[in-house]
Amino acid sequence: MLERTLVQSAGFRNTGEEGARSGFELRLRLPSYRGLRASLVDGVDVVVDGEEFGHEANRYLIGDAEFTLDQLREAADVRWPMDEAGVVRIARAGGLAPGVHEVTVRVRIQQSYIPIEFQPSVFVESRYATVVQP
Amino acid sequence: MSPAFKYGVSLYSFTDDFGTVMTLEDSVAAIADLGATGIEILGEGHVGGYPETSAAWIDNWFTLLDKYKLEPTNYGAWIDTRLYRTRKMTAQQGAADLARDLRLAARLGFRYVRPKIGVVSFDLVPDPIWEEAIERCLDLAHELDIVICPEIHAPTPIRHPVVESYIEFIERTKTKNFGLLIDTGIFQDRPLPYFPGETPEMRRDFLDGIKVPPKDFLAIAQYVVFIQAKFHAIDETLTDANIPWESIVPMLKQAGYSGYLSSEYEGERSPWRALEQVRRQHALIRKLEREYDARLKQEGDAK
Numbered sequence: 001m002l003e004r005t006l007v008q009s010a011g012f013r014n015t016g017e018e019g020a021r022s023g024f025e026l027r028l029r030l031p032s033y034r035g036l037r038a039s040l041v042d043g044v045d046v047v048v049d050g051e052e053f054g055h056e057a058n059r060y061l062i063g064d065a066e067f068t069l070d071q072l073r074e075a076a077d078v079r080w081p082m083d084e085a086g087v088v089r090i091a092r093a094g095g096l097a098p099g100v101h102e103v104t105v106r107v108r109i110q111q112s113y114i115p116i117e118f119q120p121s122v123f124v125e126s127r128y129a130t131v132v133q134p
Numbered sequence: 135m136s137p138a139f140k141y142g143v144s145l146y147s148f149t150d151d152f153g154t155v156m157t158l159e160d161s162v163a164a165i166a167d168l169g170a171t172g173i174e175i176l177g178e179g180h181v182g183g184y185p186e187t188s189a190a191w192i193d194n195w196f197t198l199l200d201k202y203k204l205e206p207t208n209y210g211a212w213i214d215t216r217l218y219r220t221r222k223m224t225a226q227q228g229a230a231d232l233a234r235d236l237r238l239a240a241r242l243g244f245r246y247v248r249p250k251i252g253v254v255s256f257d258l259v260p261d262p263i264w265e266e267a268i269e270r271c272l273d274l275a276h277e278l279d280i281v282i283c284p285e286i287h288a289p290t291p292i293r294h295p296v297v298e299s300y301i302e303f304i305e306r307t308k309t310k311n312f313g314l315l316i317d318t319g320i321f322q323d324r325p326l327p328y329f330p331g332e333t334p335e336m337r338r339d340f341l342d343g344i345k346v347p348p349k350d351f352l353a354i355a356q357y358v359v360f361i362q363a364k365f366h367a368i369d370e371t372l373t374d375a376n377i378p379w380e381s382i383v384p385m386l387k388q389a390g391y392s393g394y395l396s397s398e399y400e401g402e403r404s405p406w407r408a409l410e411q412v413r414r415q416h417a418l419i420r421k422l423e424r425e426y427d428a429r430l431k432q433e434g435d436a437k
Contacts, residue, residue: 033149
């Protein structure tokens, strides 16, 4: 089972070679009551300790496939199931310092049955999460 | 005595708990413990591996239904008309998605399928593909013995062109495989509390309640096949903060409604809160149903 928070504790880590980190990633529970086709997910803004990483530049891993935002918006045949975490990959030279960070996500979802004026629905959550390895 | 309601629960009630602090079996056991007989699910929310479900998942589903003596009621599906940014969904695509869900719902034993259809206006007029998409599926629904039932949901009231267009569709096609699903949120007559982070500027009017008069149900009762008993908060005196059950229940009884009331808890999402809230709702509605029957009997005896 997944954690109840959107951002999962496990999987918050630096990416790239140790000593030359290129960024970090986090695992995310879908903020919905159902699974979604990937094209209905309009990206995720991530804020770490006040530093903003907008949804346009982040990359998204659903199942085994990685998507840019534009690719995600076209991925109408890819499903993000409720019981699987997706991964948000963020570019940041050097990655994050080991230790506890304040992490906020803004997950943007297109819901066909809500008037377009109110879309995308943005689900916001903040938590502390810990990077263990440099 | 008027016919009795059937009592069920939608797994939607356990949103955020399901798959984090509750398994499918935990949920099924909780519903059975209420003395309810029906379970409602969302295909893309609760069926493992959706839409290519494994034989093992289906075996386990029927094992659980048998063990806890529950019957499948309504299966929630979506016609996601905004699936493509650069083109519109066609009626054929909408029909193909719905047909896939009808087949899966039938394999899992469901009798009703609610398609949630994308909207094109502020007052929730469905995408015009709805009519052709559903009409293309009527023969399949007939073959599978399923009733397709779009929901009438706030801010759409009962007296509204959307409802009229669904009724015209039934009258035109003479189908027995399409009906109305009523979400009791339309009867909400007191405001919902602000959700975390919501400000007055963000407030959508209908969250204050669209206050459909319960008696409006009588005019469409013959078309209603399923009721989602939407609610948000019931306190320890069995008082619902938003939904006027004390006027809804007698009206449903008067209309002779004998289908399901399937709980849809949509209140605060702290862990396990829904479990207790659903119990309170069933206790409240069952009490009002008993009181109605007792009054009717008293009046009968007096004659």
